[in-house]
Amino acid sequence: MTPTTITVREQEHALAPSALLKEGRLDVYPQVLSRDLFQVTITREGVRIQARSHVGVIPLNDEVTLQVTPRVPVRSLDRLLAMTSHVGMVLTDFSRDYDVAGTIYPSLVALYAASLRAQIERLSAQGFLHRYRERHTDFAAPRGRVSVSRTVQLSVPRGAPSVSSSYFERTVDNPENRLLLAAVMWLDTYARCVSSTLRRAERRQVARDLNAVWQMLAGVTYDRTYGFLRDPVVSGRAQLPVRHAPYRPVLEFAASLLNGESVVVERSGSRVVLPTLLINMEALFERYVREVLARHAVRDAWPEEVRDGNLKPPSGALRLLFDRTDDDDVEMKPDVVLFHGSSEGVVRYPAVIDMKYKAVGVRIDRRDLEQVLAYAVGYRSPHAVVVQPCGADSFRGMRRAGTVAGVDVHVYAIDLAGDLEREEAALAAAVRQLCDSAYA
Numbered sequence: 001m002t003p004t005t006i007t008v009r010e011q012e013h014a015l016a017p018s019a020l021l022k023e024g025r026l027d028v029y030p031q032v033l034s035r036d037l038f039q040v041t042i043t044r045e046g047v048r049i050q051a052r053s054h055v056g057v058i059p060l061n062d063e064v065t066l067q068v069t070p071r072v073p074v075r076s077l078d079r080l081l082a083m084t085s086h087v088g089m090v091l092t093d094f095s096r097d098y099d100v101a102g103t104i105y106p107s108l109v110a111l112y113a114a115s116l117r118a119q120i121e122r123l124s125a126q127g128f129l130h131r132y133r134e135r136h137t138d139f140a141a142p143r144g145r146v147s148v149s150r151t152v153q154l155s156v157p158r159g160a161p162s163v164s165s166s167y168f169e170r171t172v173d174n175p176e177n178r179l180l181l182a183a184v185m186w187l188d189t190y191a192r193c194v195s196s197t198l199r200r201a202e203r204r205q206v207a208r209d210l211n212a213v214w215q216m217l218a219g220v221t222y223d224r225t226y227g228f229l230r231d232p233v234v235s236g237r238a239q240l241p242v243r244h245a246p247y248r249p250v251l252e253f254a255a256s257l258l259n260g261e262s263v264v265v266e267r268s269g270s271r272v273v274l275p276t277l278l279i280n281m282e283a284l285f286e287r288y289v290r291e292v293l294a295r296h297a298v299r300d301a302w303p304e305e306v307r308d309g310n311l312k313p314p315s316g317a318l319r320l321l322f323d324r325t326d327d328d329d330v331e332m333k334p335d336v337v338l339f340h341g342s343s344e345g346v347v348r349y350p351a352v353i354d355m356k357y358k359a360v361g362v363r364i365d366r367r368d369l370e371q372v373l374a375y376a377v378g379y380r381s382p383h384a385v386v387v388q389p390c391g392a393d394s395f396r397g398m399r400r401a402g403t404v405a406g407v408d409v410h411v412y413a414i415d416l417a418g419d420l421e422r423e424e425a426a427l428a429a430a431v432r433q434l435c436d437s438a439y440a
Contacts, residue, residue, distance in 0.1 A: 003065045005057075005268075006049065010071040010281060013050035016040070019063040020047055027061050031093050037278065038066060053357070056265050056278035059094045067268070070281055072359055072389040073417035078102045078262055080416075081279070083295075084287040085197060088265075090114070091276035099269025100261040106194040108262060110202045112187055113209040115274045116257075119250045120180060120213050129244045131174040175231035176240075176247060177220045183254035184213050185222060190260075226258065249273040285357040286335050289387050289414070289427070293336060293353075296428035304350060304435055305341075309334035309375070317349075321378045334375040338435055350438035351383040351431065352376050359391035360413040364401045369409060376407045383408050383434045387427070390415040398430040410434070 008014045021027060026040060026047075037058055039050045051068040055077075058066040074080065082105035090111055104112075123129075188210045195203055232238035234255075240247050253272040263272065265279055294306040307317035310333045317337035321330040336353035352375040356368055368386050376384035390396055390413045401409045412430060414423050 003059075003063055005065050005067050007067045007069065008049070008051050009069050010051055010053055010055065012071070013048050015045055016047040016049045017064060018046075020049070020060060029059060029061060029094070032059060032091065035089065035091075037089075038068075053280055053282045054089060054278040055281050056088075057096055057268055057276065058278065059091070059096070059276065068278075072357075072391075075417050076420060077265065077279070078105065079420050080284055080288045081105050081107055081262075081265075083291045084284060085199070088280065089278045091278070092118075094276045095273050096276050097268060097270050098263040098265075098272050098274055100256045100259075100271045101264050102262045104190065104257075104260050104262045106197040109187070109191050109194065109198060110206055111274065111277055112257065113191070113206040116183065116187065116253070117209040117213050118275070119253065119273075120216055123247065123250060124216050126246065128172045129174065129176050129241070129247055130170045130172055132170055172217075172219050173221050175228035175234045176251060177217060178223045178228040179234055179251055179254050179258075181214070181217045181220045181222055182226060182228070183257040184210055184217070186258055229255075229258075282357040285389070286355045289353075289355050290336050292424045293428060293431060296424070296432075300428075300432075302432065302435070303340055304338040307337045307339045309337045309352070317379075319378065321374065332375055332378045334372070334379075337379060338381075338431070340435075348438070349379040349381045350435040351385060352379050352381045353385040353387060353431070355387045358388060360388040360394045360411060361391070362394075364409065364411050369401070373404055373407060373409060376409075377405070382406065382438045383410065385410045385412055385431070385434070387412045387414060389413070390417070397426060398434075 004017050004019060006014050006016060019027075020040075026033075028040075037052055037054050039052070041048050041050070049066065051066065055068050055070055058068065060066055070077070078101075082103075085107055088107070088111075092114070191198070191203070191206050191210070198206070228234050233240055234251060249272065253274070256272050263269075263274060263277070265277055290306065290308060296302070297304065297306045307315070309317045312318050317334075317339055319332055320327075321332050322328060334352045335355045337349055338351045338353075340348045340350060342348075352372065354368070354372045354375065356365070364386060372384040372386050375381070384407055385398075386409075388411065394413055396413050396415050398410055398412050401411055403409070412427060414427055416423070
């Protein structure tokens with residue numbers, strides 16, 4: 001039975017079907033309910049479910065799924081994901097069908113490796129697909145069926161009696177399993193290329209997963225030419241044996257890996273089967289903006305470093321709000337701190353930036369203002385910036401909200417539905433201009 005799908009945008013709510021209740025009680029998978037991905041309330045109209053900030057298809061029970069879409073238009077979610085480290089949540093107990101499009105990005109490596117291992121472990125438990133291949137032997141004591149014509153051909157030139165026979169050998173070294181091994185080798189190479197973008201724990205887990213699969217496929221030849229792709233079963237022109245029907249989704253997944261394709265997270269599909277992946281859009285937006293500024297700072301040789309205020313020095317810029325050591329320990333954690341250190345040891349912070357994943361309004365939000373202003377005072381920064389996505393009819397670019405005690409407060413609206421390369425360049429240029437003005 002096809003599950004009923006509730007479609008809702010982030011932070012919005014919808015009425016749930018009656019299938020979400022069983023004998024008057026909420027019927028939701030415990031593994032999903034414990035993740036705090038949504039809120040359920042009982043109203044006069046019925047059961048109301050409100051999504052939070054995770055985008056994707058969330059399984060609720062055997063009959064109902066919740067599809068959460070981004071609340072702001074995003075032209076290319078793949079681009080945001082490709083520029084950041086993993087900001088998602090994987091529900092390993094639940095698999096779903098995905099479409100594939102675009103190119104793979106580093107934050108998918110751990111998911112792909114874990115999924116490849118899980119799927120091939122299931123094939124191993126059921127028994128790998130074997131094929132029979134014909135083998136020939138030339139011995140005085142033949143094995144299998146004697147090949148008369150080959151025996152005559154071999155005996156005449158040699159001048160000695162020899163019998164040629166042929167038999168069929170059952171083997172795992174076939175096109176289907178060669179495709180699986182090639183996918184493992186491809187993913188291993190890709191993981192090594194992007195290892196600097198992965199956390200140490202991720203790198204180790206990816207290596208363990210791929211090594212486990214490589215050992216399971218012992219006896220399979222690695223075909224560097226990918227000749228197995230011409231096989232009718234691998235290409236889908238011929239059917240698999242009924243007993244090995246579970247091979248098909250794994251073969252499709254392996255083929256998508258060799259093509260370097262990415263899964264489409266935000267909607268259901270029909271190409272490959274993987275564990276459920278959900279994307280935390282608030283965390284994604286924060287990391288995306290930070291990465292955009294960091295890349296431009298390195299490329300254009302800014303005198304400032306783009307630091308993460310959530311991390312402690314020297315890699316980050318986290319610090320205490322109060323000056324005295326006997327004051328309360330109140331940490332400041334702005335999303336971005338522009339750090340400028342001189343050769344004389346003088347440190348300056350020309351700007352602090354905080355990201356808010358909600359459409360920009362006509363005026364700056366009071367709570368956002370108080371937060372970013374406290375950061376600017378604590379870092380002695382002349383500029384405080386709140387970066388938000390554009391709304392449908394909002395302004396774009398940098399707007400000065402006002403000045404408080406010598407601190408200029410700005411709001412920057414980035415159009416995620418526009419040309420992202422152009423938007424990224426405009427954001428970097430605007431921040432660069434603020435930094436330059438801080439030294440004027």
